[in-house]
Amino acid sequence: MSPGAAYSAGAVARRLGVAVTTLRTWHQRYGMGPSLHEPGHHRRYTEQDIERLELMQRLIGEGVAPGEAARWASNRSHHTVLIGVADAGDSAAAVRGLLRAALRLDAPSVRHRVAEAVRALGVVAAWDNVLRPVLSVIGDRHAATGGLIEVEHLVSGCVSAVLGAVPRPPEGVPVRxxxxxxxxxxxxxxxxxxxxxxxxxxxxxxxxxxxxxxxxxxxxxxxxxxxxxxxxxxxxxxxxxxxxxxxxxxxxxxxxxxxxxxxxxxxxxxxxxxxxxxxxxxxxxxxxxxx
Incomplete structure (x- = not known):
């Protein structure tokens, strides 16, 4: 499919392997609908719309609630992190796994996943490509609804503990x-x-x-x-x-x-x-x- 093309609901449903009624539900409930509109014609899906739907579908398949998956996928910056950071290793899987563990309030898993990200990517890449995106989504959700306070606190505590455990320079090195x-x-x-x-x-x-x-x-x-x-x-x-x-x-x-x-x-x-x-x-x- 060419980058500038536009697609009907039927074509998108076949690509995703879902019913057209499912697409309509995602549109009505979560705002994940087609963005291209030409006067006198039905709205059409762009490649960007389809990529967001594919991301939402993957997250749902891995246990994320549809509403959360839609909010994640609709945020373009997080979308880029999930599918476009090839040089940071498997950041997409790390983000999805951490988010799932966070929403389950599974503290041991959250801490393990944070530690693995820091070990595998280093502090800077782990922060940019895994930790900050997850914290941002949780924070945005809290700001919008007042919910997920317990999730935010749990994840923040685990991240703080892992960052604090990064070995410090030996005593005697000047602190400037x-x-x-x-x-x-x-x-x-x-x-x-x-x-x-x-x-x-x-x-x-x-x-x-x-x-x-x-x-x-x-x-x-x-x-x-x-x-x-x-x-x-x-x-x-x-x-x-x-x-x-x-x-x-x-x-x-x-x-x-x-x-x-x-x-x-x-x-x-x-x-x-x-x-x-x-x-x-x-x-x-x-x-x-x-x-």
Missing amino acids: LLLACANEEQHSLPIEALAAALAASGVPVRSLGARVPPAALLAAVRRTGPAGVLVWSHHVSTAAPDQLEGILVERGRPLVVAAAGPGWDRPFVPSGVVFPDSLAEALVILTSVLT
Whole structure:
């Protein structure tokens, strides 16, 4: 089938091996219908629509509830992760397996699958291709419905435990990097992942964890004199720019002050702050000050 073609419900049903009535149900209940519409004609399925349906079908076949499978498949970024990351090994299977275990609240399986992803892919690729996509889907579902709180807590705890178990550099290696969550920011897993990735590269860090008041952050900078500081904010409500201003005017300020996460409104952040857009980029930025 050519990339620009469009297909009837009957053609798609034959390709998937399902009844046309099943496609209609998926459309009506979950919004997984055809997206191409031409005036005077029935809606038609595109290749992209079919790929989403194929992904949904695979997830259902592996035990994911249809509604969850549809929400997963309809998210294009997660879709890309599942079917397009060949260089990260079998990331698709890892994501599906972790999601199934999470929805069952199977803590031993979740922890095992997280550990296997980190072992097989390394911290950065495991975070980008397996852990973050699963956490994002669960978080999006919670934001939309208020549900899956117990799933989010269980997965977060397992991920935190595995990241914390990544071997740290030996004592005596100078600690020149400081990581912290913004004031009242409770989402600490991203800086835990960064700390683990740095540790795997032989770089130790000081991590202050969640909900670090500006005064405490500034005190830590003064006491330890880090070469690089990174502050994480997940939401705009925790990303007050004044948390960074004090560090920037400090005598002997760090060589790099980084603001990471989607919470920061960049035009309002003081000049001199850098914005890593990924775990890998944060790793490069922070280690650059150590050479």
